[in-house]
Amino acid sequence: xxxxxxxxxxxxxxxxxxxxxxxxxxxxxxxxxxxxxxxxxxxxxxxxxxxxxxxxxxxxxxxxxxxxxxxxxxxxxxxxxxxxxxxxxxxxxxxxxxxxxxxxxxx
Amino acid sequence: xxxxxxxxxxxxxxxxxxxxxxxxxxxxxxxxxxxxxxxxxxxxxxxxxxxxxxxxxxxxxxxxxxxxxxxxxxxxxxxxxxxxxxxxxxxxxxxxxxxxxxxxxxxxxxxxxxxxxxxx
Numbered sequence: 001x002x003x004x005x006x007x008x009x010x011x012x013x014x015x016x017x018x019x020x021x022x023x024x025x026x027x028x029x030x031x032x033x034x035x036x037x038x039x040x041x042x043x044x045x046x047x048x049x050x051x052x053x054x055x056x057x058x059x060x061x062x063x064x065x066x067x068x069x070x071x072x073x074x075x076x077x078x079x080x081x082x083x084x085x086x087x088x089x090x091x092x093x094x095x096x097x098x099x100x101x102x103x104x105x106x107x
Numbered sequence: 108x109x110x111x112x113x114x115x116x117x118x119x120x121x122x123x124x125x126x127x128x129x130x131x132x133x134x135x136x137x138x139x140x141x142x143x144x145x146x147x148x149x150x151x152x153x154x155x156x157x158x159x160x161x162x163x164x165x166x167x168x169x170x171x172x173x174x175x176x177x178x179x180x181x182x183x184x185x186x187x188x189x190x191x192x193x194x195x196x197x198x199x200x201x202x203x204x205x206x207x208x209x210x211x212x213x214x215x216x217x218x219x220x221x222x223x224x225x226x227x
Contacts, residue, residue, distance in 0.1 A: 032212065034212075034213055034214070036214070042219070043111075043202070043216075043217040043218060043219050043220065044152075044202065044204075044214075044217045045217075046213070046214060046215050046216075049207070049210070049213045049215075050210070050213075055215070087151065087152055089152070089212075089214070090212075091210070091211070091212020091213060094166055094168075095154050095168040095169070096142075096154040096212050097154065098144075098151055098152040098153070098154070099151070100151045101151050101152075
């Protein structure tokens with residue numbers, strides 16, 4: 001199985017800060033990488049697909065980059081509503097696997 | 108709009124079975140792969156398996172082979188997942204999710220989650 005290593009496990013930042021989360025695959029996954037946002041008690045939400053494509057309706061402050069094994073999710077200006085846990089996920093082949101998650105908090 | 112509405116919370120004893128449903132609407136049920144993913148308390152997300160609703164073919168994570176069964180009812184556009192021989196480690200929130208077109212592993216819509224608690 002392809003292992004997805006996400007970092008950091010958690011971070012605390014101020015409103016307006018630029019936030020970066022990284023995800024590393026154990027092997028080349030091309031650009032078959034998605035990012036999701038999870039808030040307690042709510043359905044997970046797809047933010048970024050194919051490493052860098054913004055899902056419809058997602059604010060433009062979210063962006064993704066990378067290919068091969070190294071990927072990044074960036075929030076250009078952190079907002080209070082961005083408090084959540086973020087997961088990366090590959091779909092290069094089955095089984096799908098997820099990163100361990102990054103919990104984002106406001107300072 | 109696309110909706111995936113899951114059945115309510117369950118409490119089961121070890122060794123029992125549980126069947127979770129996911130009622131879908133807002134898209135052509137047989138055109139998109141459907142998945143099950145779970146999240147145990149304090150843990151990350153774990154993909155369990157998926158089904159091609161058109162033909163009923165399934166794929167499972169090796170960990171769940173033989174103990175998890177994913178089915179569907181095309182007359183009601185409902186997805187099901189049954190877990191047998193429950194153990195305490197199966198306590199988790201279970202999510203159904205819809206794959207996006209040809210990108211079957213892109214999970215573009217999710218259910219609200221169903222908490223399954225396994226406890227004696």
